[in-house]
Amino acid sequence: MSVDLAVRLGPLALRNPIATASGTFGYGLEFEGYVDLGGLGAISVKGLSRRPCHGNPPPRICEVDAGMLNAIGLQNIGIDTFLGERLPLLHAKGATVIANIWGDTEDEYVEVLERIGDDARVAAIELNVSCPNVVKGGMVFGNDPVALAALVKRCRVATKLPLVVKLSPNSGDIVAAARAAVDSGADILSLINTLVGLAIDLERREPKIGFTTGGLSGPAIRPIALRMVWEVRRALPNVPLFGMGGIETVENVLEFLVAGATAVQVGTANFRDPFVSGRLVKELAAWCDRHGVDRVADLVGTLKTRPRPEHTFAKA
Amino acid sequence: MPVNEELRVLKTLSYDATHYSLFVQAGSIGALTRPGHFAMLQAGDGLRPYLRRAFSIADVTTVAGVPALEFVVKVVGVGTAALAHFAEGTPLPVLGPLGVPFPIDDLGRDDRVALVAGGIGLAPLVLLSRVLAARGVTAELFYGGRNEKDVLKRADFERFLGAHRCAYATDDGSLGRKGLVTELLQRELSAGKTYKRLYACGPVPLFRALARIADEADLETSFALESEMACGFGVCLGCVVPARDGRFATVCKEGPCLPHTAIDWSRV
Ligand SMILES: Cc1cc2nc3c(=O)[nH]c(=O)nc-3n(C[C@H](O)[C@H](O)[C@H](O)COP(=O)(O)OP(=O)(O)OC[C@H]3O[C@@H](n4cnc5c(N)ncnc54)[C@H](O)[C@@H]3O)c2cc1C
Ligand SMILES: Cc1cc2nc3c(=O)[nH]c(=O)nc-3n(C[C@H](O)[C@H](O)[C@H](O)COP(=O)(O)O)c2cc1C
Ligand code: FES
Numbered sequence: 343m344s345v346d347l348a349v350r351l352g353p354l355a356l357r358n359p360i361a362t363a364s365g366t367f368g369y370g371l372e373f374e375g376y377v378d379l380g381g382l383g384a385i386s387v388k389g390l391s392r393r394p395c396h397g398n399p400p401p402r403i404c405e406v407d408a409g410m411l412n413a414i415g416l417q418n419i420g421i422d423t424f425l426g427e428r429l430p431l432l433h434a435k436g437a438t439v440i441a442n443i444w445g446d447t448e449d450e451y452v453e454v455l456e457r458i459g460d461d462a463r464v465a466a467i468e469l470n471v472s473c474p475n476v477v478k479g480g481m482v483f484g485n486d487p488v489a490l491a492a493l494v495k496r497c498r499v500a501t502k503l504p505l506v507v508k509l510s511p512n513s514g515d516i517v518a519a520a521r522a523a524v525d526s527g528a529d530i531l532s533l534i535n536t537l538v539g540l541a542i543d544l545e546r547r548e549p550k551i552g553f554t555t556g557g558l559s560g561p562a563i564r565p566i567a568l569r570m571v572w573e574v575r576r577a578l579p580n581v582p583l584f585g586m587g588g589i590e591t592v593e594n595v596l597e598f599l600v601a602g603a604t605a606v607q608v609g610t611a612n613f614r615d616p617f618v619s620g621r622l623v624k625e626l627a628a629w630c631d632r633h634g635v636d637r638v639a640d641l642v643g644t645l646k647t648r649p650r651p652e653h654t655f656a657k658a
Numbered sequence: 659m660p661v662n663e664e665l666r667v668l669k670t671l672s673y674d675a676t677h678y679s680l681f682v683q684a685g686s687i688g689a690l691t692r693p694g695h696f697a698m699l700q701a702g703d704g705l706r707p708y709l710r711r712a713f714s715i716a717d718v719t720t721v722a723g724v725p726a727l728e729f730v731v732k733v734v735g736v737g738t739a740a741l742a743h744f745a746e747g748t749p750l751p752v753l754g755p756l757g758v759p760f761p762i763d764d765l766g767r768d769d770r771v772a773l774v775a776g777g778i779g780l781a782p783l784v785l786l787s788r789v790l791a792a793r794g795v796t797a798e799l800f801y802g803g804r805n806e807k808d809v810l811k812r813a814d815f816e817r818f819l820g821a822h823r824c825a826y827a828t829d830d831g832s833l834g835r836k837g838l839v840t841e842l843l844q845r846e847l848s849a850g851k852t853y854k855r856l857y858a859c860g861p862v863p864l865f866r867a868l869a870r871i872a873d874e875a876d877l878e879t880s881f882a883l884e885s886e887m888a889c890g891f892g893v894c895l896g897c898v899v900p901a902r903d904g905r906f907a908t909v910c911k912e913g914p915c916l917p918h919t920a921i922d923w924s925r926v
Contacts, residue, residue, distance in 0.1 A: 365894075365895075366893065366894065367893060368892065368893035372891060372892055372893045373893075375659045376662070388895075396904065396905055396906055397895060397898070397906055399900065399906070399925065400885065400897075400898050400899065400900075400906070401885075401886060402895070402896045402897075402898065403886055403887075403888050403894065403896030403897075404886060405706075405707065405708055405709050405886075405888075407705060407706050407708075408705040408706065408708060409705075409708060410708070410709060410888060412888070412894070412896060414894070414895045414896060417895045417898075417906065560708060561705055561708075610888075612889070612893070613709055613710075613888040613889040613893070613894055614700065614708065614709055614710060615700075615751075616662065616753070616889075616891070617662065
């Protein structure tokens, strides 16, 4: 039996639901030899800004139980170098490229979008409005639905490409942020970005990360990410979602699909095992085959939940 | 292109409670390895350690006739502790060789170079010594540790380089000179000796002191740097050091072997 892995997220059609997450897959080309770049659902590249950005001073990362903290500070080569030097190579490999972008102001986001224009080698734009590791950056938008709505409206006008908005798990009400983004023109939502965490070097009584706090990623955040995907799906059942957070195995992928994500992005796991994303594509097909699923899209949002009962008390 | 292989553990040789050598099959990594290269080792598939750990490929050698990679490890936390307990025959995922190795292609029989190690920084200098010796390059080792037990693989260094070219310094004077390893080097430089290049690996304070010495003596250097790494191949951007041009340079991809002049020591 041949399994149909293709999925559609609004205007974005993917050959399969396994994409890679921004900041964990470089500009894609670094994984040549480990992963068939053209065989992935999509590649979301490292967050791009209007000019190259140096990022934060080290130390930028540390391992914690079941994951890591990072405060890279959005170091990147800038949109022009990306478009001029990396995108042509990625395109030649047959990769479906998602340009993850960020700015300190609305104007900066729009400037990046204008440089991309309607370049058909970019399959979609992903607005990072949720990086917790810069003093300004997208976080101001991610934490305030009103600011987010204004930003997304301007970006919607500035690009015709499919527009993904990547939501923060740190904003309190992720459903409110999701609504604001969709009402302002987002085609697709991505969730979640990293959760703000703190790790301490006891001997020095200093934070282990130079930026003090860092974004938590890896298996540690998976249950939270799943819950948020499920919540947003329940509130906005017609909005296609990229789910991510601690995905490592094909079972993890399927959990996200069942919770309501149409596709997933694999992040931190790429560091531990550079082959993992490519392998998950094959394993997903094999799993579906074994379970008699002929269209992977049929699994999306199939979580069966029970009504939540009110609690009862013992009799006095 | 670095290779990812499951290499079987051949032997673990314990020096003391916190230092050991781990020998694994060389696989196809052995032939690709140059002095200064490192590898990322995955210590088990649990959730802690979660990420791979970086280790210099200390030597490409044999164990009972089987081609082997040697890693010399100091136990500092969960990963380095876990790797000590891998039984013979256990397959270990190894990604390597990684990074920019020591520059040595320009060296020949007429050249003299200095090798400076601090503590566990000996690791990348073992293979360097072996290769330089084979080329007939004169290499002098200056190796500092806390005490005699901290100084590892002396026999190998002395075999490759000649015992008279190996000088030691310890904090307590239990081996060699009591004091800092930089004092050994300074003494040679003050006596008018010159070196075509200074290769070094050790803790940040040692690098800092050597950078100062190199500036004063106008010495060319190659430092094998360390940093916490999540990926080891240039994608996480977690391992950076401040570069003199204002950027941050990746230790895993632009390094680990960098000239001291590439680094902005005031921001380290
Ligand atoms: C290119 C390179 C080559 C290296 N070669 C060797 C080698 O040959 N032999 C050897 O023993 N060690 C080497 N190291 C250091 C080694 O990677 C760390 O000691 C190891 O990752 C610590 O893991 P852990 O789980 O035991 O410590 P953890 O429990 O993760 O941390 C314990 C302590 O070590 C510090 N630490 C963690 N990772 C690193 C790191 N990568 N570098 C420096 N400090 C760190 C932490 O900040 C913490 O204070 C090398 C590092 C690099 C980057
Ligand atoms: C080192 C690192 C860098 C990241 N950089 C970015 C980035 O530039 N833009 C972005 O939108 N998300 C970034 N992220 C967040 C990831 O894309 C992803 O949302 C998050 O890590 C959760 O997935 P994971 O647990 O599978 O890693 C980064 C994450 C890590 C660990
Ligand atoms: S360790 Fe990931 S970029 Fe260097």
